[in-house]
Amino acid sequence: MIIRQYNPATDKDSCHRVWREVGWVDGSDKDKDMLNIHLDAASAHVAAIDDAVETLVTTMPATVRHLDHTLPMCAVTAVTTSHIARKQGLARRVTVRAIAEDAANGAAVAGLGMFEQGFYNTLGFGTQAYNNTITFDPAQLKINRRARMPQRLTLDDAAAIHQALHDRMPIHGAVNIEPVGFIESELKWAGSNLLALGYRDGPDGALTHFFMGNAKGEHGPYRIYLIAYQTWDQFMELLALIKNLGDQVRLVRMTEPPMIQMQDLLIQPFRFRQLTRKSDFANINTATAYIQLRINDMAACMAATHLPGAESVRFNLTVDDPIVQFLPDDAEWRGAGGAYIITLGPDSAAERGSDPSLPTLEASIGAFTRLWMGVKPASGLAVTDQLSGPPDLIAALDRVLRLPQPSVEWWF
Numbered sequence: 083m084i085i086r087q088y089n090p091a092t093d094k095d096s097c098h099r100v101w102r103e104v105g106w107v108d109g110s111d112k113d114k115d116m117l118n119i120h121l122d123a124a125s126a127h128v129a130a131i132d133d134a135v136e137t138l139v140t141t142m143p144a145t146v147r148h149l150d151h152t153l154p155m156c157a158v159t160a161v162t163t164s165h166i167a168r169k170q171g172l173a174r175r176v177t178v179r180a181i182a183e184d185a186a187n188g189a190a191v192a193g194l195g196m197f198e199q200g201f202y203n204t205l206g207f208g209t210q211a212y213n214n215t216i217t218f219d220p221a222q223l224k225i226n227r228r229a230r231m232p233q234r235l236t237l238d239d240a241a242a243i244h245q246a247l248h249d250r251m252p253i254h255g256a257v258n259i260e261p262v263g264f265i266e267s268e269l270k271w272a273g274s275n276l277l278a279l280g281y282r283d284g285p286d287g288a289l290t291h292f293f294m295g296n297a298k299g300e301h302g303p304y305r306i307y308l309i310a311y312q313t314w315d316q317f318m319e320l321l322a323l324i325k326n327l328g329d330q331v332r333l334v335r336m337t338e339p340p341m342i343q344m345q346d347l348l349i350q351p352f353r354f355r356q357l358t359r360k361s362d363f364a365n366i367n368t369a370t371a372y373i374q375l376r377i378n379d380m381a382a383c384m385a386a387t388h389l390p391g392a393e394s395v396r397f398n399l400t401v402d403d404p405i406v407q408f409l410p411d412d413a414e415w416r417g418a419g420g421a422y423i424i425t426l427g428p429d430s431a432a433e434r435g436s437d438p439s440l441p442t443l444e445a446s447i448g449a450f451t452r453l454w455m456g457v458k459p460a461s462g463l464a465v466t467d468q469l470s471g472p473p474d475l476i477a478a479l480d481r482v483l484r485l486p487q488p489s490v491e492w493w494f
């Protein structure tokens with residue numbers, strides 16, 4: 083068994099077999115094309131046994147926003163092991179290698195969508211904020227405006243969709259994936275179920291606002307998993323467009339934008355929740371946190387942190403980074419663990435070392451990442467995660483780190 087870079091000349095078929103075995107693709111040419119587009123856009127690492135890929139991990143360059151600043155991020159876009167190679171430690175080893183390489187190349191943060199809580203925590207990832215998935219009958223939307231006739235978006239519009247996502251209204255925690263191939267593979271994957279509608283109101287007809295998802299079945303449910311807009315007026319036009327589908331479609335499922343309370347826009351949410359109970363068209367909202375992030379470069383992350391308010395807090399931070407035990411001996415990047423002096427405030431910083439006159443916070447890198455992103459305040463994380471410190475320090479962190487709810491908004 084060897085762990086190495088993906089080789090497009092020899093590995094395509096066995097990579098496709100891995101994804102077929104995990105159930106992410108079928109044997110169709112469409113799905114093979116989708117995986118090939120994804121692989122071409124990604125940095126891919128594999129574990130191979132007898133020259134056949136049995137574990138495939140892909141990452142893509144991305145950015146993550148912390149308030150008004152963006153940081154380079156490694157987006158872990160796929161972690162998969164074939165049926166024969168499970169529980170050999172391959173997924174973990176290949177993932178660690180991929181993250182270590184991207185971190186050495188400047189990815190200050192790493193992020194992923196987890197399959198379950200726990201596995202990536204062993205690599206220092208911390209769970210991010212809940213996202214609300216809302217399901218509603220589009221006819222129930224309370225919108226007093228009409229939508230103009232939109233344009234249909236297809237695979238040919240991948241670059242425009244990608245650019246519109248990058249130009250979307252900026253929010254804390256937002257992730258942007260750099261390679262356009264990510265969107266191309268998503269469009270390919272959706273195939274004939276693709277539902278993608280938008281408006282080109284920008285200079286030279288640039289796409290300004292759109293939504294994209296899956297339209298399955300005559301009456302739905304439809305799933306909208308990407309939405310982008312630059313103004314609230316554009317957002318309301320997209321909702322009006324969704325409402326237009328309501329003569330036929332009985333249910334739409336989408337992630338609630340973090341600054342909006344969708345219940346405000348529904349006519350009788352409780353009536354419909356009761357009437358649709360236990361049905362395929364149940365109007366029920368769920369909250370789940372399935373994105374995880376970890377800080378790779380403490381100094382870069384703190385330098386990009388500019389908190390509102392005048393107060394600063396300065397403390398020693400002792401960080402435990404569990405990824406270290408899995409790093410290859412020759413990895414240049416050695417994790418983010420160790421002792422730091424941290425300043426958090428309008429201008430923040432991390433220096434290596436400790437100052438005996440300062441209070442000390444002890445945290446896993448995952449818990450500290452959650453604190454830094456504003457997932458939960460220090461006082462809450464001290465109860466449920468690996469984070470502890472003297473009460474005065476915890477109280478000061480609660481005061482200084484008052485951040486809006488983070489949301490990646492671009493699911494990967």
Ligand SMILES: CC(C)(COP(=O)(O)OP(=O)(O)OC[C@H]1O[C@@H](n2cnc3c(N)ncnc32)[C@H](O)[C@@H]1OP(=O)(O)O)[C@@H](O)C(=O)NCCC(=O)NCCS
Pocket residue numbers: 104137160161162163164167168169170171172173174175195196197198199200201202
């Ligand atoms: C998830 C997946 C990649 C793991 O592959 P793998 O090569 O078997 O994983 P590894 O051998 O590196 O790690 C498995 C270990 O993690 C442990 N583990 C699994 N889930 C865990 C969890 N939620 N919390 C803690 N540990 C967990 C296992 O118990 C196992 O430990 P053991 O060997 O001591 O029993 C594989 O099951 C898969 O391809 N699943 C389908 C695709 C998928 O969901 N991918 C993840 C996308 S985020």
